[in-house]
Amino acid sequence: MSRRALTLLVAGFLVLALGVAGAFLPVPYVVLSPGPTENTIGEVEKKPVITISGHQxxxxKGALRLVTVAYQGGPSSRIDLLTALRGWVDPTVAVVPEETIFPKSRSPKEVEEENTVEMTxxxxFATAAALTELKIPFGMVVTVASTEKGKPADGKLRKGDEISTVDGKPAANVKIISDAVKAHKPxxxxxFTVIRGKDKTDISLPTVAGPSGQAVVGVVMQESYKFPFKVDINVGDVGGPSAGLMFSLGILDKLTPGxxxxxxxxxxxxxxxxxxxVGPIGGIAQKMVGARxxxxxxxxxxxxxxxEAMKAVPDGLRLVKAETLHAAVSALDALRTGKGDVPACAAG
Structure with missing residues (x-):
């Protein structure tokens, strides 16, 4: 073999080796693909997705499916270039920059925890929306989420305490409590009157000056709903807020005849x-594929x-526009009875 041919052969081999090695190099992208669906009026692992106790x-019948997006990749388990290339040529998946799913300002664990909170x-919200649609009254309470170490509330108020009054007045929301505290001088x-378990306790807390100079006690509060009966939702490892509409419809279906x-x-x-x-979500194309x-x-x-959905709707799937829960219920009524309008998506 001539020196020239040998050189070309070695060069070709090196190019091939580098190409193969490069194909397996990790890249900062995430592959989004159609995930599993769950019937909100059905079961997951032999347990009802929605369980209602204390109300008829x-x-x-049928199915009201929430849809999900599965992802592959991330900072702790990056995909290789070959996987990304396969994704780019597959019309049912999307390849997006890693920071789209995992912002650099938050760790993967923080993203996961945020998804869990959003699901809760x-x-x-789904229960509240369903009860609002059915005109079933419910209340709202303010609870303690956490306290700041070293501040007056530390060790006095506990996570989960329900704040019922502040300075003798009903604590209807977080703003009322915050304004009442700020009305004091440091x-x-x-x-405060708090409900802890079955006990009601009066607690007096001194205020201190916060960063802005206004009075604070060092408590982080959150508003939550107080429903007249219990609604439990079981969806396993699904996270995020995008199943809200389907949860509401599942609750409505169980609470109404027919x-x-x-x-x-x-x-x-x-x-x-x-x-x-009803608000927008991400991954609509992959969710439609999973639904079909x-x-x-x-x-x-x-x-x-x-x-966006009109550009990627799979064959055999009818898109129905849902601006509100009430509109979704009306559309399903029209589909079931054949009477009334069914709002359709239109191309933008």
């Missing part, structure tokens, strides 16, 4: 507020996701 419930809040005391699905396999997505407003693979024929779509 009714049999359900979503379940509360050094003055604030009177089946709002009409026996159909319905899927959908969207965040939910206590008022019933699971057998759904109708997909409830947040209004703000409609234009």
């Amino acid at each position: 419930t009714y049999p359900t 809040n979503s379940q509360d 050094g003055e005391s604030v009177a 089946e709002i699905t009409g026996g159909k396999d319905i899927a959908g997505t969207g965040t939910i507020q206590a008022s019933g407003e 693979k699971s057998g759904a024929t109708v997909f409830l779509t947040p209004a703000d996701n409609c234009a």
